[in-house]
Amino acid sequence: MTSHSRITRRSILKAGAAGAVLGVPGLSLAQAKSIKVGLLHPVSGALAYSGGQSRLGGMLAIDEINAAGGIKSMGGAKLEALLGDSQSRPEVGVSEVERMQQEGVAAYVGCFASGIALPATQAAAKYNTPFLIDVGVSDALVSRGLKNVFRLAPGNGKCVDDAFAGLAEVNKAAGGLAKTAVIVHEDSEFGTSTAKLLSAKLSGIGLEVKEVLKHATPTRDFTNLVLRIKAIKPDIVIMSNYQNEYVLIARTIYQQKVDLAGMFSVLGGGFNYKLVKEQPEVAQYMMDFNHWYNPKNPKALDMRKRVEAKDNLFTFEVYCTYNSVKLFADALENAKSADKEKVIAALEVSTWADHFMPYGPTKFVNGQNQGGRAALLQASRTDIDVVWPNEFAAVKPVFPRPKFS
Numbered sequence: 001m002t003s004h005s006r007i008t009r010r011s012i013l014k015a016g017a018a019g020a021v022l023g024v025p026g027l028s029l030a031q032a033k034s035i036k037v038g039l040l041h042p043v044s045g046a047l048a049y050s051g052g053q054s055r056l057g058g059m060l061a062i063d064e065i066n067a068a069g070g071i072k073s074m075g076g077a078k079l080e081a082l083l084g085d086s087q088s089r090p091e092v093g094v095s096e097v098e099r100m101q102q103e104g105v106a107a108y109v110g111c112f113a114s115g116i117a118l119p120a121t122q123a124a125a126k127y128n129t130p131f132l133i134d135v136g137v138s139d140a141l142v143s144r145g146l147k148n149v150f151r152l153a154p155g156n157g158k159c160v161d162d163a164f165a166g167l168a169e170v171n172k173a174a175g176g177l178a179k180t181a182v183i184v185h186e187d188s189e190f191g192t193s194t195a196k197l198l199s200a201k202l203s204g205i206g207l208e209v210k211e212v213l214k215h216a217t218p219t220r221d222f223t224n225l226v227l228r229i230k231a232i233k234p235d236i237v238i239m240s241n242y243q244n245e246y247v248l249i250a251r252t253i254y255q256q257k258v259d260l261a262g263m264f265s266v267l268g269g270g271f272n273y274k275l276v277k278e279q280p281e282v283a284q285y286m287m288d289f290n291h292w293y294n295p296k297n298p299k300a301l302d303m304r305k306r307v308e309a310k311d312n313l314f315t316f317e318v319y320c321t322y323n324s325v326k327l328f329a330d331a332l333e334n335a336k337s338a339d340k341e342k343v344i345a346a347l348e349v350s351t352w353a354d355h356f357m358p359y360g361p362t363k364f365v366n367g368q369n370q371g372g373r374a375a376l377l378q379a380s381r382t383d384i385d386v387v388w389p390n391e392f393a394a395v396k397p398v399f400p401r402p403k404f405s
Contacts, residue, residue: 032070032077035338037062037325038100039081040110040120045088046218047113049243050269050317054112054134055083057321060307065329073336079329090116097123105129106338109324112317113242114138115189121149128340130347132328134321135291137267138193142367148340150347150364152324153291153357154372156190156267160197163266163289166376166388168205170287170399176206177400178235178261183212184225184249186241191217194240194266202238210234219245226252239265246270247279254282261400262287271377272315273384280381285401287387291316292375293356295386295394300356323355327362330354358392 039058042051062079070076082100086093093116097108107130111117117136124131125146133141133151137159142151154162171178183198185191195212202209210232213225226249229237237253237260239246247270250263263286265271271288293300293314303322304314312318328343330352335342353361360371376388378397387397 032075034080038105038108040084042088047088053317054321057318061322061325093120132324134324149367180234182234187214222252235261242269257404273313283379294358297356
């Protein structure tokens, strides 16, 4: 073997500029300029768990794209992650947008929380930098006329409509036994906007809203709130809140033995494998309408195995961010450039279908993917299953849930 045959790809990349100066054939071509992707998430503060899961999904996508040869239409250009931490605070999210803009970011993917995404996308719009919303369900994100903002997953308006269709079907199959509800929500943009939609539409499926209870994030004790629920005696409790508060409310309801026909959430921040793994008794029979992968797609099942093999949990944050990065990469391939206007134009006409969500090909109208849909889920003591819509359902729902003994 000659010394030349031992030249590795890494050594070629290191040669880079030297190859161009010396005129060595091929070396300058191997040094395609990297494309900087800003992953902006709350990896510290009250939302740190979910933000960390989002970052995990983004990094998995970037590593996978680079390992497969980068952006082929751009000479194999690699994606380079710029990591931002909003610290669970909107103003820090804005300052991170500005910092990454100075570092030459080509696009942002984030922000997990709607309350952070609203000002962050506005800041990015000043520079016409593409911003792909991975998780952030407020429809205000895509109703302000910002041409740089794109969301693959559905917003809370569609999610509430679809959730009620699923809940109505489940309740009808049980003889319509659920007639009253209490809504519990966190008091930022996400929870407030979702609760407003819930309150307006519950009567349409025959449910009377007995009370709407809000709380701050973070909140450390929900005893008084849960005792209030117990006194009201609703048939179901509907929650919209983030990871820590979601789990704490559910645990307190279980500890106080509040008998309900069902615990239901729309975009429940803590309804995930972490809840099932750590508190199976609490999780059992809970239902949520949320982002979910297509359980019949082999790519989804393979990725879940790979994530869990490294002692991580396959929560919705992981694959929502993963697929958002993949969507950006597809736009780069089609634009054949990282030019912001060209990438935005490519996203506007995107028909990307190489995802494993229960969607069809992408079709964006005012930045919102029209085919995005969530699913009705139910937890057992060991897993989470899709129970509606029927074409993705793995099992039938248990409703009403058994009463406490």
